[in-house]
Amino acid sequence: MSNLQDALNQIKDPTVADAKAQFEQLINEGKAASDAFIKSSAEQLEQWTIDVSNGNMSQDEFDNLVSAQTILAKNFVASQALAAQERAEKLTIKTAELAATKIVPLLVAL
Amino acid sequence: MHKYPRLFLTSFRIALCGVAPFLCSCATFTEPSSQVTLQQLENAHLAFIDHYTCAGGKPAAWDQASFDSEVAKITQQFTDAEAAVPKTVPARKTFIKNSADLFQRDAALVRKNHCLSPSFAANKKKQLQQNYDLVLKQT
Numbered sequence: 001m002s003n004l005q006d007a008l009n010q011i012k013d014p015t016v017a018d019a020k021a022q023f024e025q026l027i028n029e030g031k032a033a034s035d036a037f038i039k040s041s042a043e044q045l046e047q048w049t050i051d052v053s054n055g056n057m058s059q060d061e062f063d064n065l066v067s068a069q070t071i072l073a074k075n076f077v078a079s080q081a082l083a084a085q086e087r088a089e090k091l092t093i094k095t096a097e098l099a100a101t102k103i104v105p106l107l108v109a110l
Numbered sequence: 111m112h113k114y115p116r117l118f119l120t121s122f123r124i125a126l127c128g129v130a131p132f133l134c135s136c137a138t139f140t141e142p143s144s145q146v147t148l149q150q151l152e153n154a155h156l157a158f159i160d161h162y163t164c165a166g167g168k169p170a171a172w173d174q175a176s177f178d179s180e181v182a183k184i185t186q187q188f189t190d191a192e193a194a195v196p197k198t199v200p201a202r203k204t205f206i207k208n209s210a211d212l213f214q215r216d217a218a219l220v221r222k223n224h225c226l227s228p229s230f231a232a233n234k235k236k237q238l239q240q241n242y243d244l245v246l247k248q249t
Contacts, residue, residue, distance in 0.1 A: 072241055
């Protein structure tokens, strides 16, 4: 699996179609962000998802990376101006939560 | 008024000359030394990840005593580093505390699985490096 689209295409369950689309959109939005932390978080999360879909990482390992990134992201979000906090949280913490709860469990189960 | 103003000023200048280099040395000593500490914490954590990366996809022979000793040593490094940060630099203190927490999570993962996949190790090292780079650039 070389890209996120390929990884997500493996999930055929129609009940998570919306979650897949939302996740892909959030990753793309994050990668296009001008802020280095948001951009890097999105790039890393994409890579972790691909690694899980290739069977190169376990759910445990994915969860470890996500929980670590969440700690870092909480600090980052808190350091942002109030107006920018909601977007920063959406593109870092919420995106990681979406992957951990809706996407990766299905990739691991394949 | 001072009885000998010229003498007073001269003494003041001499005192100033004596104190200034000390103040300057404090300013230049504190920052590099805290950067060195952060670098040491980063290196210790990265070396731990390297040490417990599965070789050829399989865990090496498990040595509980060696693992416990290594974790205790690195944990102590984090504890000492956090204690050395003055209260006037709360962001640095929080950073070290968070980094110590991240290390404990990685140690727990190794304790459970006895080794880390090469992909996880690469991703974790990248995450740690970016995290430390961000802080080191700010100092």
